[in-house]
Amino acid sequence: MSLPPEKASELKQLIHQQLSKMDVHGRIREILAETIREELAPDQQHLSTEDLIKALRRRGIIDDVMKELNFVTVSNLLEKIESFNSFVLDFRSDQLCHLLCTNIDPTRRYLYLQVLGGKAFLEHLQEPEPLPGQVCSTFTLCLHYRNQRFRSKPVPCACEPDFRDGFLLEVHRESLGDGTRMADSTTMLSISDPIHMVLIKTDIFGETTLVASYFLEWRSVLGSENGVTSLTVELMGVGTESKVSVGILNIKLEMYPPLNQTLSQEVVNTQLALERQKTAEKERLFLVYAKQWWREYLQIRPSHNSRLVKIFAQDENGINRPVCSYVKPLRAGRLLDTPRQAARFVNVLGYERAPVIGGGGKQEQWCTLLAFLCRNKGDCEDHANLLCSLLLGYGLEAFVCVGTKAKGVPHAWVMTCGTDGTITFWESLTGHRYIHKPTNADEPPLADQPKPLYPYRTIGCVFNHQMFLGNCQPSDAVEICVFDLNDESKWKPMSEEAIKSVCAPGATTSLPPFPPLCASTIDASVTSNEIEMQLRLLVSEHRKDLGLTTVWEDQLSYLLSPALASYEFERTTSISAGNEEFQDAIRRAVPDGHTFKGFPIHFVYRNARRAFATCLRSPFCEEIICCRGDQVRLAVRVRVFTYPESACAVWIMFACKYRSVL
DSSP states (O other): OOOOHHHHHHHHHHHHHHHHHTTHHHHHHHHHHHHHHHHOOTTOOOOOHHHHHHHHHHTTHHHHHHHHHTOOSHHHHHHHHHHHHHHHHHHHHHHSIIIIISOOOTTSEEEEEEEEEEEOOGGGTTOOOOOTTOOOOEEEEEEEETTEEEEOOOEEOOSSOOOEEEEEEEEOOOSTTOTTSOOOHHHHHTOOOOEEEEEEEEOTTSOEEEEEEEEEOOGGGGGSGGGEEEEEEEEEOOGGGTTSEEEEEEEEEEEESOOSSOOOHHHHHHHHHHHHHHHHHHHHHHHHHHHHHHHHHHHHOGGGGGSOOOSEEEOTTSOEEEGGGGOOOOOOTTSOOSHHHHHHHHHHSEEOOOOOSSSSSOOOOOOOHHHHHHHTEEOHHHHHHHHHHHHHHTTOOEEEEEEEOGGGOEEEEEEEEOTTSOEEEEOTTTOOEEEEOOOOTTSOTTSOOOOOOSOOOEEEEEEOSSOEEEEOSSOOBGGGOOOOTTOTTTEEEOOHHHHHHHHSTTSOTTSOOOOOOOOOOOOHHHHHHHHHHHHHHHHHHHHHHTTOOOOBOHHHHHHTHHHHHHHHHHHHHSOOOSHHHHHHHHHHHSOTTEEEEEEEEEESSOOHHHHHHHHHTSHHHHHHHTOOSEEEEEEEEEEEEEOGGGOEEEEEEEEEEEEOOO
16 A cells, blocks of 8 residues: 555654654664675675665664654554665765665775764864854865765764764775775785875855865774774874974774785885885985086076075975976866866966064965865865966867066966967966067067057076976066067076876875866855845845835845856857847846946955955946936846856846936
8 A cells, every 4th residue: 555645754754753863864874884894795896775775673772762752553554664775875876875885896806984973173173062053164175095085974073073074985996907806905005005094174154274285194004903993193284384383183094805815014014114215315316407407507607596496496385496387288178178168277276375473574385176165165286287287188288387477476377389389378376378579679660569468577597397497588578578488598598307207196105196077066046046035135234224125136135147148158158149149138128218337357266245245345336236316127147157166156236227307
């Protein structure tokens, strides 16, 4: 006997409430984890649903639930058992996704990393316990390992944050034809990629802060009994606080399937020591070469000493790395279709200079790509490195340029060299493109010369993942520079072999691997609607404070959508389209004798209150929001355009129409 859909839904809701009341979630989590450890044999692919249900029956969980629910008919009993089984499957996919919802490939080896809480986050020692439902600052842990990315659930900031997350990492070789074979202990020992862990703090306003960046050496588990080990990881701060501890994480590592044969700890330690020694020697030799190259560069012209020739840069952990290691061809898969769309994506990532305590000018900090992406904002160098990597991925000959803007402010941007010799500058902070046409310094003063539209003044060097070239032309002014990079009288190159020795993938164990881009998790329609509703409320409250009534016109709001779409299309492609249709629709919507005013504005964040405060600072926008007159009708439209890494471009247009009274 079946139940009507509405009755079944009501019944499932009652069951769900009862299961939550009995804390069945927690009990099932413990039993399933225990069952996996005890019953998943090395040669078994995975536990079936029937195995899991049997385990729950054996522990008495199902009997307890049935007694508590107090069923009276067989039909209801069957209905509820079906609901319970569905709940178990739902629970399995939500709570133990990495262990259970993925069909574990029996030919692959996995590392299960569990984060079992944190402690000694002393900056949050006085943090009050958040009340239920209260918005509070949170910690989020982001991981990257061999093209796999993970993100923990946000936990409230505290002295002992309650991290309780597990991540299933696939361990395999990608070369030498070993991609389909299960990695044994010896093979895994040769896989030197660390697990990159980035800790992000998000405040109550949605602003993110980079707390720590840590490279976890996981191979100690290969020498542990039963392939299980527990670690205490001390996280250090970033930038100027890179020597200061910010907290401790308790981590457990476990191999799946269990290792048939573990290595001795001595073998593991010897391998790690050899890798460190090899890396240190390569870095030492490159440093010796870089010093020699710099001496030769200064001998060309003593004034070169004042040029911005950047060979090394400090990352967020205060470690000096060759600048070429910050760039690598990066493919965006199907997330970005064109180089210009990639430029727009980089542009909508937030801009923030590295924080500095006290005065003394700019604090230098070039972030690793994972730290930049997880924080969703960074300095101009971070943007330029990412854009250059994406353009290289699209097959362009791209370089990062290091120089200055007006008033001698250090800056980084991107340059591409066309096969026809065209030099194009890409400003990573705005998405703008400029064609470079050099000025001929030998021309008479009154001769017509192309006027540069770009904001750049001087250039000291250019680099990508394979090349580094110092500008050795008589003047480093961008407008008269010739970008013939093959002319060694104008650009002094570094040895490509020397760069390859420390910057090629896998060249050194200290080289942070590049993570793949992740698709956006933002629902553009829902987010657009939420921001629009919040702005309507804010406008109504603001006008009420001024003693004005507010009447919204939904149709006029809807007519603003094509304009916002056109603005974003123009930012991405540099092509303007659809303006004629928008203007025609507005003319039809505004009666004779009425006046229409509109104000579009663009943001890269989704905080409605912050956006409204910014809009009010514009006299044009304030005039619309505070409009007085006869038959005043207001409109607001919000359009959110999503990009990878949950970056977004938020377009807002405020508009009003009113009867003109002379």
